[in-house]
Amino acid sequence: MFCLWCHEEIIPDITWKNVFQFFGKDRKLCEDCQQKLPYIEGPVCPTCSKPTEHGEVCRDCRTWTSHPTLGESLIQNVSVFSYTPFMKDIMAKWKYRGDYELVNMFKAGMEKRFKDNFHKQVLTLVPIPLSKTREQERGFNQAEALAGLLGLPMIHALARVRNEKQAKKSRAERLQSKNPFQLKHRMDTPVLLIDDLYTTGTTLHWAAFLLKSAGCPKVYSFTLIRS
Amino acid sequence: MNPQTKKTPMSPLTPEDPLYSIASFCEAQLLLRQELPLTDKNFEELQLMNYLQETPGIEESFxxxxxxxxxxxxxxxxxxxxxxxxxxxxxxxxxxxGRVSSFEALYRWTGPQTQSPRIENPCHWDGRLTKFQRNCSQRILEAMTTREPLLVWAVCGAGKTEMLFEGLTAAISRGDRICLATPRADVVRELVPRFHRAFPEVTISALYGGSEEKMEGAQFIIATTHQLLRYEEAFDVMIIDEVDAFPYHADQSLSFASERARKPSSSLVYLTATPRKWLKWKAKLKLIPTVFVPARYHGYPLPTPRFVSTYRLSKTLEKDILPPSIRSWIQGKTKQQRRFLLFTPTIEIAHKLAKITKIECVDAKDPDRIDKINRYRNGERNALITTTILERGVTFPSIDVAVIDAGHKVFDEAALVQIAGRAGRNADDPDGDVIFFHQGRTNAIIGAKKMISMMNRLARRK
Known part of the structure; x- marks a missing residue:
């Protein structure tokens, strides 16, 4: 096996356990790269996973709750990693260069965080969609790729109508933007939205609002990165 | 290659032709759709005219x-x-x-070609070559004219760049396309201004990861070997600098790239100071014509390294102190106001030393790498700690060199010879001090010294 990120060869230790396990789990990352992934630990904001000093609700979320329309729609966001320079490099290669295979780097972290937070609930995964043209350019939808790691039922309930790049906008611009989604399927079971980044949370709040107003009982979100 | 891609005999484009700019941009290259500066409409038109040929990016073999x-x-x-x-x-x-996939094809230009201008007497360099250099320069000129391969085995500081000038002058006046490939971006950045000064009228383009200019249809390309991956049958003269260097000799795709980038009938010149085994063998068996330059351009011998044992290096560094031998060497150099380079095997040791000695350090990942090297080159700094990134291809006029932990596996024989070759490159100050701090002599350390002594002996004899 070779490390997905640095391409160093991984030579696994031979133990009694894996000698007999011919089809055991392959390691996707070498020890060094695994260490560098910034898994969020310690106290975080209970509603959006942003690291806070004593685990109190962060300022972003306090502003969200007072939002007139979108305030109550998203119950909680859980994120796996924080946005370090290393993570930025990975995202650039994965999303913008289009190196799809890198999604497997996140598998262990995604599974662990999911088990710790959502194992009790029965949730349907809804990946945040990309616009048609962007998906064609890239060849894949990163949210769908992430949702695929969890191996749970997935429904494409949303479609994107407006084709705007979030990354190029300022915070104020993002908060003022209009609903970028359209509903394709009504959901009547609890939903877990999947996306790659939670920055201001605008995208996820709009998606949650749309699902909720169409009768969805509960909407959570699960994102790879809280930046 | 399939027969349709054979270039049809069409008269070369003149610069006034509307197709000129696009042809000079993409001829002899394999480009992705997004790399082509074309609107969808123009793109389709050119494809219909059979000027752009699509070729699958990934092929399935058995x-x-x-x-x-x-x-x-x-x-x-x-x-x-x-x-x-x-x-x-x-x-x-x-x-x-950019991603090449089974859905993202590559495109090659099959329309009319452009012709590089023929410039008479393009060389404005007025230095003189030594006896050794003249002989070698003549051989290079012949090889480039008759389109033959040649191995130039010349010691560090033999003046390889200057020996190319005569051959390049002839090639440029023939209108040849020339490529000089080198393994490191630092070397590209250093060579470009030197060639600019020597050939001011020639369009020279520098290509390396992160380089901005991409000059269309430049006649002379100086590039890192990775950048050649886009070219196909592009060059009449291909010069590969430092063939023995990592990553060229370790990465097969780079030799594949340099082979594909040159035209079937083209001249291939290898330059090296420390050929690896296979090339030495080829030279010995006369499979590749070889010219050997054992003396430096100023005629003084190569500085021979001294060995100083410094055991328990990592233990001492852990305590944030310098081993006494290294400390006294640095102090001595500072007192004599000598400029020096300290080579370390790893980035960690480089940082550690920088912390202890308060000397600037550079490594491959350093974002300010270019600035720091420039500051050292301009003389704003008198010392620099570096990993092997500055081991070859760079010239600082009169410096001393020390290698910390010379027995480390990153320092093979070739690397050590190259590092020793950084010292004493100036005719006014030909004796540099080269010192290897080691924890037990390895074969590489001994081999390096042997090689340097052998070169010096050969130079004296001739």
Whole structure:
């Protein structure tokens, strides 16, 4: 096996356990790269996973709750990693260069965080969609790729109508933007939205609002990165 | 290559032709759709005219896949994107240059070609060559004219760049396309101004990861070997600098690239100071014509390294103190106001030393790498700690060199000879001090000293 990120060869230790396990789990990352992934630990904001000093609700979320329309729609966001320079490099290669295979780097972290937070609930995964043209350019939808790691039922309930790049906008611009989604399927079971980044949370709040107003009982979100 | 891609005899384009700019941009290259500066309409038109030919990016062979850009065949370097009806296969090896996949084809220009201008007497260099250099320069000129391969085995500081000038002058006045490939971006950045000064009328383009200029149809390209992956049958004269250097000798795709980038009838000149075994053998068996330059351009011998044992290096560094031998060497140099380079085997040791000695350090990942090297070159700093990135191809006029932990595995014989070759490159100050601090002499350390002594002996004899 070779490390997905640095391409160093991984030579696994031979133990009694894996000698007999011919089809055991392959390691996707070498020890060094695994260490560098910034898994969020310690106290975080209970509603959006942003690291806070004593685990109190962060300022972003306090502003969200007072939002007139979108305030109550998203119950909680859980994120796996924080946005370090290393993570930025990975995202650039994965999303913008289009190196799809890198999604497997996140598998262990995604599974662990999911088990710790959502194992009790029965949730349907809804990946945040990309616009048609962007998906064609890239060849894949990163949210769908992430949702695929969890191996749970997935429904494409949303479609994107407006084709705007979030990354190029300022915070104020993002908060003022209009609903970028359209509903394709009504959901009547609890939903877990999947996306790659939670920055201001605008995208996820709009998606949650749309699902909720169409009768969805509960909407959570699960994102790879809280930046 | 399939027969349709043979270039049809069309008269070369003149610069006034509307197709000139696009032809000079993409001829003799394999480019992705997004690399072509064309609107969809123009793109389709050119395809209909058969001026742009589409070729699959990934081919399936019976052993697996082949990337048509970088030649990668290793299955673990291919990725799959699930999609209906069949997954997209893409190459992960060259993905930094844009993704090549079974759905993203490569395009080659098959329309009329452009012709580089023929410039008479392009060389404005007025230095003089030594006896050794003249002989070598003559051989290079012959090889470039008769389109033959040549190995130039010349010691560090023999003046390899200047020996190329005569051959290049002839090549430029023939209107040849020339490529000089070198393994490191630092070397590209250093060579470009030197060639600019020597050939001011020639369009020279520098290509390396992160370089901005991409001059269309430049006659002379100085590039890192990775950048050659886009070219196909482009050059009449191909010069490969430092063939023995990592990553050229370690990465097969680079020799594949340099082979594909030159025209079938083209001259191939290898330059090296420390050829690896296979090249030495080829030279010995006369499979490749070889010219040997044992003396430096100023005629003084290469500085021979001294060895000083410094045991328990990592233990001492852990306590944030310098081993006494290294400390006294640095103090001595500072007192004599000598400029020096300290080579370390790893980035960690480089940082550690920088912390203890308060000397600036550079490594490959350093974002300010270019600035720091420039500051040292301009004389704003008198010392620099570096990893092996400055081991070859760079010239600082009169410096001393120390290698910390010379027995480390990154310092092979070639690397140590190259490092020793950084010292004493100036005719006014030909004796540099080269010192290897080691924890037990390795074969590489002894081999390096032997090689340097052998070169000096040969130079004296001739």
């Amino acid at each position: 052993t697996g896949y082949v990337c048509k850009r970088c030649g990668n065949r290793k299955n673990h370097w291919f990725g799959k994107i699930p999609q209906k009806p069949s997954p997209i296969v893409y190459c992960r090896k060259c993905i930094e240059m």
